[in-house]
Amino acid sequence: MKQVHFITELFDKYDGRSLQAYLNVGGFASLQKTIEIGSEAVLTEIDASGLQGRGGAAYPTGKKLRQAQAEKAARKFVVCNADEGEPGTFKDRELLKCNIYQVIEGMVIAGICTQSQEGIIYVREEYTNMHDEIRNAIAECYSHNYLGKNILGSPYNFDLKLFSGAGSYVCGEGFAMCESMEGKSGRPRSKPPYVKQEGFLNLPTLVINTETLSTIVSIIKHGADSFRRYGTEESPGTKLISISGKVNRPGVYEIPFGLTIREIINDLAGGIRNGKKGHFVQIGGASGGILPEWLWDTPYTYEDLAKAGLSVGSGAIVVADEDNSLLDYLKVVQDFFSHESCGKCTPCREGNRQLRFIFERITDGTVTVADYDRLEIVLDVMGKASLCGSGKTEVVPFRTAQRYFPELFLTKESLEAKKAVV
Amino acid sequence: MKTVLLTIEKKVTLTIDNETVKVPEGTTVLEAAKIAGIHIPTLCYLKDINKAGACRICLVEANGSLQASCVLPVSEGMVVKTNTPLIRQMRKHILALILANHNSSCPTCIRNNNCELQTLAKELNLREEIFEREYSRHIDDFSPSVVRDDSKCINCGRCVNVCNDVQTVGVLGFVHRSDRTKVAPVYDKSLAELSCINCGQCIVNCPVGALREKDNTDLVWEALADETKHVVVQTAPAVRAALGEEFGLPMGTSVTGKMVAALRRLGFDKVFDTDFAADVTIMEEGTELLDRLNNGGVLPLITSCSPGWIKFCEHKFPELIPHLSSCKSPQNMMGALLKSHYAKMNGLDPKDIVVVSVMPCTAKKFEVQREELEVDGIRDVDISITTRELARMIKEARIEFNRLEDEAFDDFYGDSTGAAVIFGATGGVMEAAIRTVADILTGQDIEEVNYEAVRGVEGIKEAEIQITPELKIKVAVVHGGANVKALMERVLSGEAQYHFIEVMACPGGCVNGGGQPIVPDKVKMETDVRAERAKALYYEDSAILPRRKSHKNPSVQKLYREFLEEPNSSLAHKLLHTTYVNRQ
Numbered sequence A: 001m002k003q004v005h006f007i008t009e010l011f012d013k014y015d016g017r018s019l020q021a022y023l024n025v026g027g028f029a030s031l032q033k034t035i036e037i038g039s040e041a042v043l044t045e046i047d048a049s050g051l052q053g054r055g056g057a058a059y060p061t062g063k064k065l066r067q068a069q070a071e072k073a074a075r076k077f078v079v080c081n082a083d084e085g086e087p088g089t090f091k092d093r094e095l096l097k098c099n100i101y102q103v104i105e106g107m108v109i110a111g112i113c114t115q116s117q118e119g120i121i122y123v124r125e126e127y128t129n130m131h132d133e134i135r136n137a138i139a140e141c142y143s144h145n146y147l148g149k150n151i152l153g154s155p156y157n158f159d160l161k162l163f164s165g166a167g168s169y170v171c172g173e174g175f176a177m178c179e180s181m182e183g184k185s186g187r188p189r190s191k192p193p194y195v196k197q198e199g200f201l202n203l204p205t206l207v208i209n210t211e212t213l214s215t216i217v218s219i220i221k222h223g224a225d226s227f228r229r230y231g232t233e234e235s236p237g238t239k240l241i242s243i244s245g246k247v248n249r250p251g252v253y254e255i256p257f258g259l260t261i262r263e264i265i266n267d268l269a270g271g272i273r274n275g276k277k278g279h280f281v282q283i284g285g286a287s288g289g290i291l292p293e294w295l296w297d298t299p300y301t302y303e304d305l306a307k308a309g310l311s312v313g314s315g316a317i318v319v320a321d322e323d324n325s326l327l328d329y330l331k332v333v334q335d336f337f338s339h340e341s342c343g344k345c346t347p348c349r350e351g352n353r354q355l356r357f358i359f360e361r362i363t364d365g366t367v368t369v370a371d372y373d374r375l376e377i378v379l380d381v382m383g384k385a386s387l388c389g390s391g392k393t394e395v396v397p398f399r400t401a402q403r404y405f406p407e408l409f410l411t412k413e414s415l416e417a418k419k420a421v422v
Numbered sequence B: 001m002k003t004v005l006l007t008i009e010k011k012v013t014l015t016i017d018n019e020t021v022k023v024p025e026g027t028t029v030l031e032a033a034k035i036a037g038i039h040i041p042t043l044c045y046l047k048d049i050n051k052a053g054a055c056r057i058c059l060v061e062a063n064g065s066l067q068a069s070c071v072l073p074v075s076e077g078m079v080v081k082t083n084t085p086l087i088r089q090m091r092k093h094i095l096a097l098i099l100a101n102h103n104s105s106c107p108t109c110i111r112n113n114n115c116e117l118q119t120l121a122k123e124l125n126l127r128e129e130i131f132e133r134e135y136s137r138h139i140d141d142f143s144p145s146v147v148r149d150d151s152k153c154i155n156c157g158r159c160v161n162v163c164n165d166v167q168t169v170g171v172l173g174f175v176h177r178s179d180r181t182k183v184a185p186v187y188d189k190s191l192a193e194l195s196c197i198n199c200g201q202c203i204v205n206c207p208v209g210a211l212r213e214k215d216n217t218d219l220v221w222e223a224l225a226d227e228t229k230h231v232v233v234q235t236a237p238a239v240r241a242a243l244g245e246e247f248g249l250p251m252g253t254s255v256t257g258k259m260v261a262a263l264r265r266l267g268f269d270k271v272f273d274t275d276f277a278a279d280v281t282i283m284e285e286g287t288e289l290l291d292r293l294n295n296g297g298v299l300p301l302i303t304s305c306s307p308g309w310i311k312f313c314e315h316k317f318p319e320l321i322p323h324l325s326s327c328k329s330p331q332n333m334m335g336a337l338l339k340s341h342y343a344k345m346n347g348l349d350p351k352d353i354v355v356v357s358v359m360p361c362t363a364k365k366f367e368v369q370r371e372e373l374e375v376d377g378i379r380d381v382d383i384s385i386t387t388r389e390l391a392r393m394i395k396e397a398r399i400e401f402n403r404l405e406d407e408a409f410d411d412f413y414g415d416s417t418g419a420a421v422i423f424g425a426t427g428g429v430m431e432a433a434i435r436t437v438a439d440i441l442t443g444q445d446i447e448e449v450n451y452e453a454v455r456g457v458e459g460i461k462e463a464e465i466q467i468t469p470e471l472k473i474k475v476a477v478v479h480g481g482a483n484v485k486a487l488m489e490r491v492l493s494g495e496a497q498y499h500f501i502e503v504m505a506c507p508g509g510c511v512n513g514g515g516q517p518i519v520p521d522k523v524k525m526e527t528d529v530r531a532e533r534a535k536a537l538y539y540e541d542s543a544i545l546p547r548r549k550s551h552k553n554p555s556v557q558k559l560y561r562e563f564l565e566e567p568n569s570s571l572a573h574k575l576l577h578t579t580y581v582n583r584q
């Protein structure tokens, strides 16, 4: 059982643009069920499924929904995070393209479970070609009362609209997203208060990932038990991964947790291109960890990756072969952050400036031992003192690279000095 | 008597560095630490102005995790550590990172010895620059009032918030991302091209030397050295209330006598008091008010002595221009009188007179350049410098300010009243005007002259004053851009109706103007600068000056008798009144 179809069950089974087609394949059954059994029963089911947020932070979804429910306010928001700014990540795009009605269904269910009546789908600006289809789907749902007042005759109301993202990576972070929707430039705010308490317009806001929403719908439809048939005890269920880089069949696959990285590369993605040898993968997006080829038998689960110093993150896997230099790769990663970090807090803004200098010198061969001392300080400060998750996790690729390739950040002199000691 | 509202506030107990403290719920860890006697370092945070949590220098360990204390609310049982090896190291490294993007050049920097960054580097015992430096070299010095030196900016965002939230002008913002992030005037323009009102509030709230006034001291030195020129100086009321701070005197010390002595030593031919012109302003504006009240003129009448407010009005509320008093500001009335009446009395050619004004205000620099402010081709005022620039001149001349004996202003144009001196604080113009208008309308010499309702630092103050049994006037006093905007919107909608409104662009009025001595954040956390400095002025009004009403100033009386004839006469109009431009 390599590739599975739990969340992607309906992919290519219906014309994703037609509400009727969605209904024909059993669409909106989970919403019907939610209305019938009520939010408590639904939340119990989600708790039982052990679903963790798929946006990167892996927070238990059931707990998160309950916290959102507990917030008291006249207006509360649910925001579907479809910003998908992590490099190498394109699985939410598939969900929006092939199964937008399931995402909408998930939004309405999340609204009912948390007593929120307003929803926003925050879609990455680069996905503009899909904006019209999403808007059409929303309009269709309104005209058939899957959105709006007294949905399907129930006492629940839910309004939904699309917001086109502001085009920066950091806007995927909850607070930055709220600022961006308020018309400001997308910069995170300091916590507490949290987004769930004072988010969009300073009102309670549930920010939830597109895949998480889709998964909720499937779990309600098929039950927590069938979800748990897949995966491991600590990483139940299935996950959409986006695999790219030097593989024969890059793309989005739904896998049960527990496949090894090697299985994913060889059996799903068709192995490394041109029969080359593998070198390393980066898992989870730009701030994901580096895993060397000799550890590719590590199972893809939250727990096993954590042991290796990595995390599932956004579900991206970028594969590098023997021709790829890790230093060059890290320079590209660093470059990404030099363009995409928001620049609000000192550790990340100034840390990236210094990282840029150091990588420039690594590339032109003028790097010194003192530069590596600085690298240590910068990574330490960024990882510990940055304002938001971006700066805090940006250090992960560098730290894991140091861990698995200890000679990577050494100058010729220090390398020789080290050898002399041994 | 004031009613005291008893609110039952919940207290939270926590420990900070093993001290137990009990503070009201909602207090930040930064504030709580202060109570425990610990001063956590800050840079971006500024009380009432900025709570961004951006610089991260204020990190503490709270329940084991690193958090920015300036934005972290206390919670019950919280365990805070502010002085661990990790925190001391983090602070140093963060500071070193900031310095790597900073043009450290302290000896020649405007903020040398009064810079929050410099002070922190010293206090946190940072002994080396760890990182490679890279900083922008862009300088915007097109504005006549404010100079922005990007090479010194540490991106704290205080100026952005002051300009947006406190002043509601909004010409500063963050641009670009990551390590190209910078604070800059919007649309990548110069401040000179935008609706900047030149208030200088960004300057006095900047922790470093990234914002400063356009320095005109060289022009003053040049004039003083020019034998062919007769150089006279005038000083605004608020200057005397703050100049002492530059020489280490406690805030709120009035240094009028020493200031006059210092100005004489600098070589000014005459040392005059803008307060004289403030008294004239009351005569002119009071008469204008009475005229508008009696003859169905445009009401409310709105004061025009704050050039920051004038520009704000011209950009944002041009509909209100007819409401503005046509009176020039005291600074310019003084200039126009010095170059007409004073020149004539002393047989001087107005072209040979250089009028220098010392102001608490950076907007005055813009004002002196306004096209309208001249008479027959003769500029009213030639050079305007701020309190800070005067202090620098005194220091450069090596005058030992604190050892100077008090001296008095020169005759006639140095004569003033308590009514004029309180112009420097919010509510002062209003109070001075009422003192005079009440006397005129009642035909009496009213003894009770303290109008407490218009004093104090509250943003918008309103009062109804029964002047005569038949006439009750409704007045409002407002200061700080955000309050001004709120009030003017209500005036325009008809929701608020007044006869007379006093407006000052800076929060607290001129005592807290953008040209005043810069107060370190640490002091601002504990002191209301506006109230402290205002005390010096109210003290002069009630205890020092012999007369407390503008129309009782004998020299002003003489000026009208022998020269202007009467308030709002045609000569008065020619010299002392002006017009405005719609800048929308």
Ligand SMILES: Cc1cc2nc3c(=O)[nH]c(=O)nc-3n(C[C@H](O)[C@H](O)[C@H](O)COP(=O)(O)O)c2cc1C
Binding pocket: A052, A053, A054, A055, A056, A057, A058, A059, A064, A081, A082, A083, A084, A085, A086, A169, A170, A171, A172, A173, A174, A207, A208, A209, A210, A212, A213, A388, A389, A390
């Ligand atoms: C810099 C940064 C970028 C992020 N980008 C995304 C994103 O593109 N999509 C996403 O779903 N979550 C993103 N997140 C995570 C969100 O903040 C948030 O945790 C998530 O959307 C919550 O949804 P979940 O509970 O369903 O995972 C990002 C976080 C950070 C710090």
Ligand code: SF4
Binding pocket: A170, A187, A188, A341, A342, A343, A344, A345, A346, A348, A349, A386, A387, A388, A389, A390, A391, A392
């Ligand atoms: S960590 Fe980076 S992205 Fe996050 S607030 Fe700081 S500068 Fe912005």
Ligand code: SF4
Binding pocket: B102, B103, B104, B105, B106, B107, B109, B110, B111, B112, B113, B115, B116, B117, B118, B152, B208, B209, B210
């Ligand atoms: S801003 Fe402060 S630290 Fe920077 S050069 Fe000026 S005085 Fe020195």
Ligand code: SF4
Binding pocket: B146, B162, B163, B167, B169, B170, B171, B172, B191, B195, B196, B197, B198, B199, B200, B201, B202, B203
């Ligand atoms: S001088 Fe006043 S209006 Fe101009 S930028 Fe500074 S705060 Fe804003």
Ligand code: SF4
Binding pocket: B152, B153, B154, B155, B156, B157, B158, B159, B160, B183, B202, B205, B206, B207, B208, B210, B211
């Ligand atoms: S100019 Fe001054 S106040 Fe404004 S961001 Fe820079 S350092 Fe801060």
Ligand code: FES
Binding pocket: B041, B042, B043, B044, B045, B052, B053, B054, B055, B056, B057, B058, B059, B068, B069, B070, B071
């Ligand atoms: S983050 Fe607290 S003072 Fe800057």
